[in-house]
Each structure stands twice: as structure tokens, then as C-alpha cells.
Amino acid sequence: MSATIGVLPPVSARRRRTDRVARALLGLATVVALVPLVLVVYYLLKRGLGAISWHFFSTDPTGAFIGDPGGIKSALLGTVEIVGLATLIAVPIGIGVALYLVEYGRDGRFAATVRYFVDVMTGVPSIVFGLFVYITLVIGGFVTDGYAAWKGAVALALLMLPVVTRSAEVVLQLVPDALREAALALGAPRWRVVTRVVLPTAAPGLVTGSLLAVARAAGETAPLLFTSAIVLGTNFSLGQRTNSMPIQIFNDVGQAQDRLVERAWGTALTLVAMILLLNLVARLIARRSRLS
Amino acid sequence: MNIEETVKTRLLLAASLGALALGATACGSSSNNSSTASSGSSSSGTVNGAGSTFAAPVYQQWGSTLKDKGVTLNYQAVGSGAGVAALAQGTADFAGSDPALAAADRKALSKGPAIQIPMFFGAITVSYNVNGLQKGLKLDGATIADIFLGKITSWDDPAIAKLNSGVKLPGTKITVVHRSDESGTTKGFTTFLAAYSSEWKSKVGVDKTVKWPTGTGAKGNDGVAASVKQTDGAVGYVEEAYALQNKFTTADVKNKAGQFVEPTLASTSAAGDGLKIPADLGVSTIDAPNAAAYPITSQTFVDLYKDVCKAGMKQTDANALGTFLNYGLGEGQASLNQLFYAKLPAALLAKSKAAAQSVTCNGSPLSGA
Amino acid sequence: MNARGRSFLERPLRARLPDLWMRWILTALAAGILVLIGYFFVRLIVEAQPALSKFGVFGFTFDNNWDVSRSIYGALPLVVGTLITAAIALLIGVPIAVATAVFLTELCPRGARSLLTILLELLAAVPSVVYGLWGVFVLIPKLKPAEAWFGRTFDFVPFVGPDVAGPNYFIAGLILAIMILPIVSAISREVIATVPEAQKEAALALGATRWEMIRMAVLPYSRAGITGAAMLGLGRAIGETIAVTLVIGNAPQIGHTIFSQGYTLAAVIANEFGEAANNQLHRASLIAAGLVLFVLTLLVNIIARAIVARSGRIKTVGAR
Numbered sequence: 001m002s003a004t005i006g007v008l009p010p011v012s013a014r015r016r017r018t019d020r021v022a023r024a025l026l027g028l029a030t031v032v033a034l035v036p037l038v039l040v041v042y043y044l045l046k047r048g049l050g051a052i053s054w055h056f057f058s059t060d061p062t063g064a065f066i067g068d069p070g071g072i073k074s075a076l077l078g079t080v081e082i083v084g085l086a087t088l089i090a091v092p093i094g095i096g097v098a099l100y101l102v103e104y105g106r107d108g109r110f111a112a113t114v115r116y117f118v119d120v121m122t123g124v125p126s127i128v129f130g131l132f133v134y135i136t137l138v139i140g141g142f143v144t145d146g147y148a149a150w151k152g153a154v155a156l157a158l159l160m161l162p163v164v165t166r167s168a169e170v171v172l173q174l175v176p177d178a179l180r181e182a183a184l185a186l187g188a189p190r191w192r193v194v195t196r197v198v199l200p201t202a203a204p205g206l207v208t209g210s211l212l213a214v215a216r217a218a219g220e221t222a223p224l225l226f227t228s229a230i231v232l233g234t235n236f237s238l239g240q241r242t243n244s245m246p247i248q249i250f251n252d253v254g255q256a257q258d259r260l261v262e263r264a265w266g267t268a269l270t271l272v273a274m275i276l277l278l279n280l281v282a283r284l285i286a287r288r289s290r291l292s
Numbered sequence: 293m294n295i296e297e298t299v300k301t302r303l304l305l306a307a308s309l310g311a312l313a314l315g316a317t318a319c320g321s322s323s324n325n326s327s328t329a330s331s332g333s334s335s336s337g338t339v340n341g342a343g344s345t346f347a348a349p350v351y352q353q354w355g356s357t358l359k360d361k362g363v364t365l366n367y368q369a370v371g372s373g374a375g376v377a378a379l380a381q382g383t384a385d386f387a388g389s390d391p392a393l394a395a396a397d398r399k400a401l402s403k404g405p406a407i408q409i410p411m412f413f414g415a416i417t418v419s420y421n422v423n424g425l426q427k428g429l430k431l432d433g434a435t436i437a438d439i440f441l442g443k444i445t446s447w448d449d450p451a452i453a454k455l456n457s458g459v460k461l462p463g464t465k466i467t468v469v470h471r472s473d474e475s476g477t478t479k480g481f482t483t484f485l486a487a488y489s490s491e492w493k494s495k496v497g498v499d500k501t502v503k504w505p506t507g508t509g510a511k512g513n514d515g516v517a518a519s520v521k522q523t524d525g526a527v528g529y530v531e532e533a534y535a536l537q538n539k540f541t542t543a544d545v546k547n548k549a550g551q552f553v554e555p556t557l558a559s560t561s562a563a564g565d566g567l568k569i570p571a572d573l574g575v576s577t578i579d580a581p582n583a584a585a586y587p588i589t590s591q592t593f594v595d596l597y598k599d600v601c602k603a604g605m606k607q608t609d610a611n612a613l614g615t616f617l618n619y620g621l622g623e624g625q626a627s628l629n630q631l632f633y634a635k636l637p638a639a640l641l642a643k644s645k646a647a648a649q650s651v652t653c654n655g656s657p658l659s660g661a
Numbered sequence: 662m663n664a665r666g667r668s669f670l671e672r673p674l675r676a677r678l679p680d681l682w683m684r685w686i687l688t689a690l691a692a693g694i695l696v697l698i699g700y701f702f703v704r705l706i707v708e709a710q711p712a713l714s715k716f717g718v719f720g721f722t723f724d725n726n727w728d729v730s731r732s733i734y735g736a737l738p739l740v741v742g743t744l745i746t747a748a749i750a751l752l753i754g755v756p757i758a759v760a761t762a763v764f765l766t767e768l769c770p771r772g773a774r775s776l777l778t779i780l781l782e783l784l785a786a787v788p789s790v791v792y793g794l795w796g797v798f799v800l801i802p803k804l805k806p807a808e809a810w811f812g813r814t815f816d817f818v819p820f821v822g823p824d825v826a827g828p829n830y831f832i833a834g835l836i837l838a839i840m841i842l843p844i845v846s847a848i849s850r851e852v853i854a855t856v857p858e859a860q861k862e863a864a865l866a867l868g869a870t871r872w873e874m875i876r877m878a879v880l881p882y883s884r885a886g887i888t889g890a891a892m893l894g895l896g897r898a899i900g901e902t903i904a905v906t907l908v909i910g911n912a913p914q915i916g917h918t919i920f921s922q923g924y925t926l927a928a929v930i931a932n933e934f935g936e937a938a939n940n941q942l943h944r945a946s947l948i949a950a951g952l953v954l955f956v957l958t959l960l961v962n963i964i965a966r967a968i969v970a971r972s973g974r975i976k977t978v979g980a981r
Binding site: 275 | 676677679680682683684686687688690691692693694695697698701704705708756757758760761763764765768769777779780781782783784786787788789790791792793794795797798799839842846868870871872873875876893896897899900901902903907927930931934935938947948951954955958959961962963966
Binding site: 062063064065066067138139145146147229230231232233241254255256257 | 340348349350352353355356364366367368381382383510511512514515517518520521533534537538630631
């Protein structure tokens with residue numbers, strides 16, 4: 001490569017112009033890349049703010065064809081339930097696998113294989129996870145068939161798992177070996193080193209990674225379509241079919257009625273605000289962290 | 293049984309609890325109902341239905357009324373095909389389906405013998421959104437078929453002009469919108485088209501979903517309505533309630549007797565007059581011979597297992613299902629008109645009621661019915 | 662470590678038990694992931710079997726006939742739709758993503774860099790369904806005149822024509838471009854950051870302008886990594902479901918131009934799965950579509966990872 005550079009002629013006006021144009025284009029492309037974000041946020045505020053009121057958050061969708069369409073209470077609570085359970089499943093397992101990779105597996109062949117497949121899992125489309133959970137849990141006959149909130153949570157957990165694992169692995173690797181060695185030298189058994197030294201040191205980073213995974217899962221629609229389905233009413237039983245915000249939006253988008261479309265925008269605004277908040281919190285925690 | 297009394301006391305209970313909780317605001321009662329219901333006595337319960345989007349406006353409206361009777365009705369408007377599938381898979385307690393059960397459907401419903409109960413009729417309108425074109429464009433079966441075959445591609449096509457002398461037709465390109473899901477509305481619509489176009493019959497056929505030669509697919513009646521609404525030059529087929537709600541311009545369609553008939557409540561009801569009722573109640577109101585009848589009128593059924601508890605329902609939920617059927621074939625019939633659906637003719641209604649009474653839970657009749 | 666040293670340092674078995682437990686539990690978890698993926702794959706194949714044995718793997722994937730009413734399932738229109746939309750996404754998304762990466766790493770003033778980076782990452786935080794909503798009610802109506810003009814003016818270009826359907830391949834591709842932008846940009850940034858300073862300084866020392874330095878030192882060095890990033894973007898674009906379902910038009914046929922309606926593998930699953938439950942062949946066909954999707958994304962990801970891994974030591978690929 002360096003050979004092709006050779007000796008360059010003095011900087012001519014033409015070369016200077018090319019330079020300026022190219023740099024301007026690169027800057028322009030960056031601006032262009034941000035245009036969709038601005039537009040999406042603009043339309044969310046413009047069309048969504050009008051829908052939002054106390055009534056919007058405090059009533060379930062009524063499903064009535066005429067009259068009051070109701071709000072999104074069941075969708076909001078459903079999303080919290082489903083994503084909450086998914087987090088409870090994915091975070092311990094994800095961190096556990098990451099601990100294995102960092103503390104035990106290291107550079108072994110088995111660890112490398114696991115690492116590779118975890119990476120591959122990040123590329124699996126979310127609808128395929130939904131399909132898998134449908135085949136095994138909704139109609140598989142292993143458990144009571146039918147839609148349920150917890151099955152949606154499992155699908156989301158599958159989606160979150162590789163994200164949690166990989167981010168946790170990166171953070172755990174940042175914990176200085178000196179700390180581990182010091183603790184081991186003091187005679188602490190391995191499990192104490194992990195629980196008392198490694199995990200606390202990495203905690204902020206682990207929380208950040210988990211929160212980012214939660215933010216990603218909260219907006220997912222496809223895995224929930226045929227695992228937790230849609231209902232109108234609020235329910236707190238994880239064995240029942242349960243509403244969620246992405247599904248509510250997906251359903252309302254396909255409606256011709258302006259009042260339902262308005263609700264879709266309002267729900268979208270709420271969902272995006274929630275996800276941005278999670279992102280923000282995650283970043284703040286990351287900034288506080290001693291590692292990185 | 294003194295159902296009315298229990299209902300009344302329940303209403304009072306719900307209202308008073310609502311008042312307690314929200315400081316005497318009337319609107320509070322609806323959100324509190326579910327909690328009162330779940331702790332209440334036998335006829336409160338949850339019914340999960342799925343299926344026809346054609347019938348969805350009615351079930352949803354009934355659902356919000358039934359809420360006051362302690363019945364939570366979750367109706368997923370996913371299309372007739374998906375509804376029957378959900379019933380077969382046990383993810384729904386009843387299916388809303390527009391076409392009568394076919395042999396294959398009955399085979400798939402493996403949790404016991406299934407029955408179908410006719411509920412009401414509705415008109416499938418040919419709705420269009422064309423700048424400069426008024427309501428009441430005259431169309432016949434063959435022309436509609438050619439439009440949906442992609443052979444007629446603009447609104448000023450001679451075939452359309454011939455039926456509408458004196459109407460100034462714009463040259464807008466036609467955008468066909470059809471259903472992408474398995475739909476009873478599609479079955480009704482294609483049944484009608486196949487009766488008037490041999491090309492339709494051989495090339496596309498009649499089913500809940502067909503291989504459309506042209507156009508954009510949308511999910512549900514509402515999806516088609518949304519697409520039609522957003523596109524100038526679009527034409528789609530949607531149930532009348534959806535057309536009215538979106539103030540669509542609808543076509544007058546030529547019926548079997550040769551009349552161009554506007555889809556109205558009267559012309560939809562007329563399709564049910566003198567209807568032949570087969571033993572399994574699998575009626576069809578498409579292309580009725582009556583001169584006043586709107587030709588693309590579809591019936592809709594509730595499909596369910598004859599013994600709902602053996603198929604997996606809980607006793608309390610089964611009673612709620614009974615309440616739902618009872619209401620739908622009773623008071624509910626009267627409420628149909630405001631949504632522009634037609635109630636069942638008396639002869640058929642009697643048979644539907646008898647069928648509803650025959651539904652059992654572990655052998656004994658439903659107490660809600 | 663060395664086994665000899667252990668004898669006197671070794672703890673009694675009881676004290677070692679928690680250690681052993683933890684080790685085995687963690688190992689089991691890790692192994693569980695492999696088992697899960699294996700089971701996943703096998704189960705998909707088993708469930709797709711009725712469709713694959715009836716139409717054959719080749720027939721299923723490459724027959725141009727998806728006709729639910731006649732129980733014929735040839736997924737070519739879906740495969741083609743998936744590839745067309747993904748190609749459009751790459752054509753639009755990758756150049757912009759790479760440009761942002763170059764700008765942020767080489768040209769951007771330090772103060773603005775972190776802000777712009779965060780904003781770019783926020784693009785990935787917007788849920789798919791929200792992009793779909795925005796696409797249906799904003800992009801489709803607003804872009805239609807522009808598409809029609811473009812179609813008329815460039816009618817002579819293959820796959821461009823004046824007939825514009827509201828929802829179409831191009832709109833879907835455009836939304837996908839926006840959705841893959843953050844990941845392609847992020848990985849490109851990481852790749853570009855690995856270009857040795859010495860190499861860049863050498864170019865500048867030879868009298869190159871900033872752009873010439875980028876063109877001659879930065880881009881060639883990171884070409885492989887950027888290719889890998891684009892491939893990962895491709896993987897995302899192929900599997901994206903909900904946004905595409907809302908704006909693709911749901912017509913199972915191969916459109917004539919990029920402004921025609923179409924269908925994709927993921928969208929057909931989302932739309933038809935609910936009703937396919939009791940039709941064994943239909944369900945198997947949709948699962949087979951999922952399998953094709955799975956294999957396609959798997960291949961793309963494996964190739965992408967191989968390319969990225971070769972081009973440098975980037976550990977966090979895709980873990981976001």
C-alpha cells in the first residue's frame with residue numbers, strides 16, 4: 001500500500017479542491033445518516049403527543065369499533081412483565097456463560113466454540129426465535145399449549161442472551177488479573193474470588209450491558225407475535241396471553257381508523273421514550289464505571 | 293335461572309366498587325370490572341375468540357357491553373382462517389368464521405365434534421378511493437373480476453364506462469388492494485367473482501386466500517381499508533362497517549336478478565329472505581336470487597366444540613361463553629343495525645338459538661346460556 | 662498449573678466443593694448454549710420436513726409459486742424479495758455508514774465526536790415496529806411523487822419503471838438501510854481505528870492531503886473489515902421482519918421494478934403463521950422459510966465474522 005503512494009506532486013489547487021469536496025461529502029453523509037433519527041423523533045412528537053393523556057395510560061384498549069378506543073395500560077404493563085421476566089432469564093445465564101468464558105474457558109477450544117456460536121446467535125433473526133418458541137412451547141406439547149406471557153419472555157430471552165453474554169465477557173476481561181491473583185494469593189477460593197472480587201468490580205459494566213439488552217428486547221415485535229399474542233385486558237398472570245406495546249402498535253398500524261392510528265403513534269412515542277431512557281441510564285452507569 | 297337478577301346485582305356491585313375506588317366517577321367502573329369479575333361468582337369468566345375481521349366490529353362492540361356482565365371477551369381479529377386454526381390448536385375458545393366449515397376444517401378440529409352457529413349478515417362492499425369519482429359507480433361481477441385480474445387497469449376503461457353512461461371517469465390508474473391473510477371476506481368475494489367470470493374461476497379460484505394476479509396485500513378488513521384510504525385510485529373489498537367508518541365511496545353491484553344494488557342495511561337483510569338452511573346450518577348468502585338483495589352479502593358463524601369443557605375450557609369460562617352466545621343471539625341482534633350489519637331472519641335465528649343451547653360443558657348445558 | 666505444587670496447598674474436598682459446583686454449573690450453562698443451538702437447528706429441520714420432502718429443498722427455495730389456496734409453496738418470490746430489499750439496503754446504507762465512520766474517526770472535531778456517535782447509535786434504539794409505523798404513514802405517502810418522477814425519468818434503467826405501488830421494495834430497502842446503518846458504521850469505526858498511526862502519518866508526510874491519506878492509507882487497510890461490516894449489515898437486513906412486513910406490500914410474486922410490491926421470507930412468516938397452525942403443509946412451509954432464513958443469515962454471519970476477524974482483532978463484533 002505505502003508503495004503506491006510514491007512521491008506526490010506539490011499540493012495543487014485541484015488537489016486542494018478535491019480534498020475539500022471529499023471532506024465536505026463525508027461530513028454531509030454523517031448529517032444525512034442522522035436525518036432519519038430527527039424525522040422519526042419529529043413525527044413521533046408531532047403525531048404522538050396528542051394521544052398522550054392520563055386516560056391513555058390508565059385504561060385498557062376497549063376494542064370497541066365505535067366510540068372510545070381506550071388507552072394502552074395493558075400493553076405498557078405487559079411489556080414490563082414480559083421484558084422483566086426475559087431479563088430474569090437472560091441476565092443470569094448470560095453472565096454465567098461469560099464467567100465461564102473468562103474464568104474457566106479462556107482460550108480453550110470448547111470456549112472458542114461457545115464464543116463463536118454466541119456470536120452467531122446475535123445474527124439469528126428475531127422472528128426465527130419466535131418460530132422456535134412457537135414450535136417447542138406453544139404447540140410442542142412439552143408444557144400446556146397455547147400463548148402465554150412467559151413464552152414471549154423466553155423468546156425475548158433467547159434474543160437477549162448473546163447480547164448479554166458478549167458484553168459481559170468484554171467487561172469481565174477488563175477486570176485486571178492482578179486483582180484476581182491478589183485474592184487467590186490471600187487464599188480465597190475461586191468462587192469467592194468470582195463473587196467478591198470479579199463480579200463487584202465488573203458490576204457497573206454488567207448492568208450497562210444488561211440494560212442495553214433490555215432496551216433492545218423491549219422494542220421487539222416479531223418474537224411476541226405468536227408466543228404471547230395480543231389481548232385487550234391487563235393481566236398479571238404469566239401463564240396468560242398478554243398484551244405488549246410493540247404488538248399493540250403493530251395491530252394499530254394496520255387500522256384505517258384515525259383514532260387507532262393516533263394511539264399507535266402515542267404508543268410508539270411511549271415505547272421510544274422508554275428505550276431511550278434505558279439507553280441513557282446504561283450510558284450514565286458506564287461512564288461512572290472504573291473500568292473502561 | 294334468575295340471570296337477570298344476578299346481572300343486575302353484579303352491575304350494582306361493579307358500579308359501587310368503581311365509585312368507591314375512583315370517587316364516584318362513572319367511567320371508573322369499566323376498568324374495575326375485571327377485578328370484581330375475577331373474584332365474583334360462576335358466570336364471570338374469560339372467553340378467547342379469534343377469527344373473522346369481517347365480524348370483528350360486532351364482537352368487539354358486544355365485548356364492551358358484556359364487560360358489564362362480568363364477561364371478558366378477548367376477540368382477536370386475525371382472519372377466519374387463523375380463527376379456525378386457533379380453535380383447532382386450542383389457542384381460542386371459539387372461532388369467528390365467515391364461510392361454513394369445510395370437511396378439512398372439521399378434520400382439523402380434533403378435540404371433539406364441532407358446531408357452527410350463524411350469527412348475522414354483512415355486506416362486502418367494493419370500495420374505491422378515486423379523486424373525482426362519486427359513490428354509486430355501477431359494476432357487475434365480470435367487470436370486478438377483470439379489475440382484480442389486472443385486466444382493467446384504469447378507471448376510464450371502456451368496460452367500466454359501458455356500465456356508467458353519463459359518469460365522467462378519471463384516467464387514474466387502478467391499484468388493487470386485497471387481503472394477505474386467510475379471510476372469510478375473501479372467500480365470499482371470490483365466490484361472487486367466480487360465479488360471473490370463468491377466467492376467475494379457472495385462474496384464481498375460490499378460497500379464503502387465493503393467488504392474486506395483481507395488487508397490494510393487506511391484513512384484515514381494517515388493513516385493506518387503510519391501504520385504500522392511503523392510495524388514490526385504489527379499490528378493495530371491505531365489510532360495510534369499515535367502509536362507512538372511513539366514509540368510503542362504494543359501488544352498486546349488479547345482482548343475480550340484474551339489478552344494480554347499493555350496499556345498505558335493507559339490501560343486506562334482503563339477502564337473507566327465503567334462505568335455504570342446511571342441516572349443519574352452513575348457510576350461504578352470496579349471490580342471493582332476491583331482486584332487492586345486495587349480491588356480495590356474507591354470513592358469519594361462531595365455530596366451537598359442542599362440548600367446550602372437554603376441549604379444554606374451564607367451567608366458569610364456559611358459562612361466560614354461554615352468556616356471550618345468549619347475548620349475541622338475543623339483545624345483541626338488536627344492536628347490529630347501528631354497525632350496519634343485518635340480523636338473522638327469524639327462521640334461522642331460531643335454529644341458531646337451538647344450536648347455542650346444545651353447547652355443553654362436560655355434558656351439562658352452560659349456565660350462562 | 663502445576664499439579665505437584667498442589668499437594669500441600671490443596672484444600673479439603675468439602676472446601677473445594679463450591680468451587681467445583683461453580684465450575685460445573687458455568688460449564689453446563691456454556692454447553693447449554695451449544696445444545697440449544699443444535700436442538701434449534703434440528704427441530705427446525707424436523708418441523709419443515711413435510712414441506713421439504715414434498716417440494717424438495719431446491720424446489721421449495723427456487724419455485725416461483727407461493728399459492729396457499731392450492732397448497733403449492735415455492736419460496737422464490739420471497740427469496741427474491743428478501744435479496745432485493747437487502748441489496749437496496751446495502752447500496753444505500755453501506756456508503757453512508759462508511760462515510761460516517763471515516764468522518765467520525767478521521768475528520769470530526771473531538772468535541773462533536775462522542776455526541777454524533779451516540780446519536781448514530783440511537784438509530785439502532787428505535788424499534789423495528791416504529792420504523793414500520795413511520796414508513797407507512799410518512800415515507801410511503803411523502804416519497805411517492807419522488808419515486809414516480811424517478812421511475813419516469815430513469816425508465817430505461819433495468820428494474821426501474823414508472824408504475825409506483827405505495828408499499829414497495831424500495832421503501833422497504835430504504836428503511837432497512839436506516840436500520841443497518843448503526844451497526845455497519847460502528848464496526849467500520851472499530852476497523853478504521855485499527856489503521857496504524859504510522860501508516861497515516863507516512864501518507865501525510867509524503868504530502869498527501871487529508872482525503873488522499875484516507876483514500877490511500879485508511880480505506881485500503883480497512884477494506885476487508887468494512888466488507889465484513891457490510892456483510893453483518895446484510896445479515897440484519899435479511900432477517901428484519903416487522904418494519905418490512907408493514908411496507909413491502911405483501912404480494913407473493915416477483916415485482917417487475919423496485920417500485921413493485923413484493924414479499925420477504927420474514928414477512929410471510931409474520932403474516933401467515935397465525936393461520937397456518939392447523940394446515941400441516943402450510944405450517945411446515947413457513948418453518949422451511951424460517952429455515953432458509955436461518956441458514957442464509959448463518960452463512961452471511963459466518964463469512965462476515967471470518968472477514969472481520971482476519972482484518973484485525975475486533976472482539977465486540979455485533980455485541981450490541
